[in-house]
Amino acid sequence: MSTIPTETVQPGKASLLYDPKIRGYVYQLALLAVVGFLLYSAASNAITNLRAQKIASGFGFWHNAAGFDVNQKLIPFSASGSTYGEAFYVGLLNTLLVASIGIVLSTFLGFFVGVARLSSNWVLSKLAMIYVEVIRNLPLLLQLFFWYNAVLKPLPNPRQSIELPAGALLNNRGLYLPDPQLGPGGSVIIWTFLIGIVASIIFRVWARKQQEATGKQYPVGWIALGLIVVLPFFVYLVTGRPISFVYPEIAGFNLRGGIQIFPEFVALLLGLTTYTAGFIAEVVRAGILAVSKGQTEAANALGLRAGPTLKLVVIPQAMRVIIPPLTSNYLNLTKNSSLAVAIGYPDLVQVFTGTVLNQTGQAVEVVAITMAVYLTISLVTSFFMNIYNKRMALVER
Amino acid sequence: MKKAVTSALVLASLALGAGVAQAQTGLLPQIKARGVVTCGTSPGLAGFAMPDAQGNYTGIDVDLCRALAAAIFNDPQKVKFVPLSSKDRFTALQAGEVDLLSRTTTWTLSRDTSLGLNFAGINYFDGQGFMVRKKLGIDSALKLAGASVCVAQGTTTELNLADFFRANKMKYEVVAFSSGDETIKAYESGRCDAFTTDSSGLYAERLKLQVPTDHIVLPEIISKEPLGPVVRHGDDNWLDVVKWTHNAMLNAEELGITKANVDEMLKSENPEIRRFVGTEGKFGEPMGLSNDWAYRIVKLVGNYGEVFEKNVGAGSPLKIARGQNALWTKGGLQYAPPIR
Numbered sequence: 001m002s003t004i005p006t007e008t009v010q011p012g013k014a015s016l017l018y019d020p021k022i023r024g025y026v027y028q029l030a031l032l033a034v035v036g037f038l039l040y041s042a043a044s045n046a047i048t049n050l051r052a053q054k055i056a057s058g059f060g061f062w063h064n065a066a067g068f069d070v071n072q073k074l075i076p077f078s079a080s081g082s083t084y085g086e087a088f089y090v091g092l093l094n095t096l097l098v099a100s101i102g103i104v105l106s107t108f109l110g111f112f113v114g115v116a117r118l119s120s121n122w123v124l125s126k127l128a129m130i131y132v133e134v135i136r137n138l139p140l141l142l143q144l145f146f147w148y149n150a151v152l153k154p155l156p157n158p159r160q161s162i163e164l165p166a167g168a169l170l171n172n173r174g175l176y177l178p179d180p181q182l183g184p185g186g187s188v189i190i191w192t193f194l195i196g197i198v199a200s201i202i203f204r205v206w207a208r209k210q211q212e213a214t215g216k217q218y219p220v221g222w223i224a225l226g227l228i229v230v231l232p233f234f235v236y237l238v239t240g241r242p243i244s245f246v247y248p249e250i251a252g253f254n255l256r257g258g259i260q261i262f263p264e265f266v267a268l269l270l271g272l273t274t275y276t277a278g279f280i281a282e283v284v285r286a287g288i289l290a291v292s293k294g295q296t297e298a299a300n301a302l303g304l305r306a307g308p309t310l311k312l313v314v315i316p317q318a319m320r321v322i323i324p325p326l327t328s329n330y331l332n333l334t335k336n337s338s339l340a341v342a343i344g345y346p347d348l349v350q351v352f353t354g355t356v357l358n359q360t361g362q363a364v365e366v367v368a369i370t371m372a373v374y375l376t377i378s379l380v381t382s383f384f385m386n387i388y389n390k391r392m393a394l395v396e397r
Numbered sequence: 398m399k400k401a402v403t404s405a406l407v408l409a410s411l412a413l414g415a416g417v418a419q420a421q422t423g424l425l426p427q428i429k430a431r432g433v434v435t436c437g438t439s440p441g442l443a444g445f446a447m448p449d450a451q452g453n454y455t456g457i458d459v460d461l462c463r464a465l466a467a468a469i470f471n472d473p474q475k476v477k478f479v480p481l482s483s484k485d486r487f488t489a490l491q492a493g494e495v496d497l498l499s500r501t502t503t504w505t506l507s508r509d510t511s512l513g514l515n516f517a518g519i520n521y522f523d524g525q526g527f528m529v530r531k532k533l534g535i536d537s538a539l540k541l542a543g544a545s546v547c548v549a550q551g552t553t554t555e556l557n558l559a560d561f562f563r564a565n566k567m568k569y570e571v572v573a574f575s576s577g578d579e580t581i582k583a584y585e586s587g588r589c590d591a592f593t594t595d596s597s598g599l600y601a602e603r604l605k606l607q608v609p610t611d612h613i614v615l616p617e618i619i620s621k622e623p624l625g626p627v628v629r630h631g632d633d634n635w636l637d638v639v640k641w642t643h644n645a646m647l648n649a650e651e652l653g654i655t656k657a658n659v660d661e662m663l664k665s666e667n668p669e670i671r672r673f674v675g676t677e678g679k680f681g682e683p684m685g686l687s688n689d690w691a692y693r694i695v696k697l698v699g700n701y702g703e704v705f706e707k708n709v710g711a712g713s714p715l716k717i718a719r720g721q722n723a724l725w726t727k728g729g730l731q732y733a734p735p736i737r
Contacts, residue, residue: 068558069569070573071570071573079560149586152586172587172588173570253543354550355555359556
């Protein structure tokens with residue numbers, strides 16, 4: 001401080017010591033220094049102690065052979081040759097899979113229940129209320145155990161599999177779906193499907209512009225259905241049905257062939273979806289109630305029916321209230337997916353913080369990586385939700 | 398959740414320097430001052446560590462801790478048992494939450510060298526096996542190709558399982574759970590064809606099933622699982638105390654010293670027995686114990702054979718044969734260095 005030239009002090013004022021601005025900087029610097037020192041000493045202490053106790057440290061284990069198996073994997077992984085690093089990705093992808101599907105499903109279910117609770121239909125609104133009150137007030141872990149047993153217990157063993165339409169089989173090892181195999185020329189169908197999606201989006205944008213300009217409405221839903229579903233199916237027939245299916249069949253203890261959907265995954269997804277939907281329903285209800293009654297009355301006065309009133313007038317305004325708490329529910333769902341460990345779903349915590357941690361013994365590194373991953377997932381989710389929030393925010397002129 | 402807590406605990410303790418401080422002052426004086434041995438043990442494995450309705454633990458692993466308390470305090474009740482899942486146990490020991498682990502822990506190279514731990518002996522020679530339903534009609538683990546296998550994660554069990562199926566070129570599906578209870582429940586509900594763990598554990602878990610006789614343990618033993626007590630690196634004196642407590646129980650059986658006759662043995666002329674019970678020489682003092690330390694162990698807890706028979710052998714519901722766990726003089730592997 002002594003280096004600061006005295007000219008900066010205005011004549012007639014007290015010394016630098018009493019300048020609130022300078023004092024503020026000094027306090028903030030001191031706080032930063034204390035926090036920095038604490039972090040540094042904790043880290044260096046941990047390293048010294050790890051060395052003193054001859055506990056291995058560092059991230060060298062990442063490339064070591066893992067030597068164990070995981071049942072549900074989205075990337076190739078086997079006991080022969082895969083590394084701990086690959087085990088990490090297997091767990092991470094399983095976490096992202098259940099979290100992303102869970103977010104989509106719980107949003108739909110949550111909006112439905114939230115709107116239903118405000119319905120003028122007495123039975124529907126009471127049912128929605130009971131759903132919300134029951135689901136929200138029971139611990140998620142208990143619900144997961146319930147779903148796991150509810151999914152597992154009534155199902156038969158593989159030899160007595162329940163036969164479902166289209167060659168799918170259901171038993172206590174999971175749901176087995178026919179596995180589609182692309183024959184020659186089959187990729188045309190995939191391309192048609194992708195082009196259909198792009199064309200639908202372009203058409204929707206165009207239709208909206210047209211409506212804003214002329215007021216004319218187009219059947220966007222039907223045309224999108226035609227482009228995305230009917231057209232590829234037509235191509236499938238024209239090209240001579242180049243997609244064949246491998247059907248699951250009983251072989252030994254289990255089934256062979258087909259795509260297996262594991263009961264652990266289904267139980268976790270059901271648990272997370274129904275639980276989070278309970279919270280989202282309340283968020284949606286709060287958002288809708290925040291829109292003043294005058295808006296609905298104005299829409300009714302214009303002759304809009306209940307459906308369009310909700311869709312075009314109420315929900316768009318409610319979204320401004322809904323999005324921020326909705327984001328935190330998405331984050332909760334992602335973090336809650338780590339309870340998978342209790343019912344044997346191989347998510348990041350189960351595979352990485354469980355088996356890998358135990359086999360390598362490197363708790364500090366493994367736990368730090370896992371924390372960093374959840375932090376990253378949460379921050380990325382928040383980032384996109386904030387962008388969406390900005391788009392939905394009230395445009396002030 | 399417990400795992401997260403202990404992991405946080407190990408991080409915190411490492412960061413705050415608790416581990417090193419303990420190593421410098423020595424654990425035995427601390428335990429004496431504290432008046433109780435904290436012993437990390439199984440949350441409930443029949444024959445090894447199992448609390449009864451009153452919360453009193455019994456089992457072969459439990460008796461090792463009681464023997465330690467007997468040697469240090471002349472009172473086998475001065476033990477605080479900390480139930481640990483297989484996943485939490487090392488973090489709890491590293492963090493100093495327990496003085497030792499006596500918890501069916503397999504002695505392997507990587508655990509001995511990279512976890513900062515020392516194994517103090519082998520109190521049970523075990524091996525991993527499989528349990529299946531009788532109605533499957535199979536008599537060998539080699540017929541398990543294509544099966545779903547339930548396993549508790551966080552143990553060497555997963556590794557052995559993968560090795561076994563790889564070596565025999567068989568496909569299988571692994572379903573891993575974080576706790577043993579969930580694993581056996583999933584097996585019972587039909588999620589898996591087979592359940593795998595150490596064979597001692599198979600017998601113990603089978604007792605928990607609704608109809609134990611509907612299930613059989615297959616004859617194959619697919620791994621070496623020497624189970625023993627574990628301590629932290631950096632305190633050789635405490636390692637000695639644990640090691641020799643176990644050795645004393647083995648020596649007692651070999652010398653024919655039992656809970657019933659140990660008082661008569663005080664008058665024995667046999668020099669080996671005289672050294673054991675402390676009437677000749679000073680063998681306890683260098684460890685920081687009294688000279689009748691071994692006498693106390695046998696008097697209050699019993700010799701290895703007695704402990705085995707009471708907890709897992711003929712005197713228990715498990716009825717496991719001595720097998721590899723017989724003394725070396727009787728064709729088994731249990732062998733202790735002499736006290737002299």
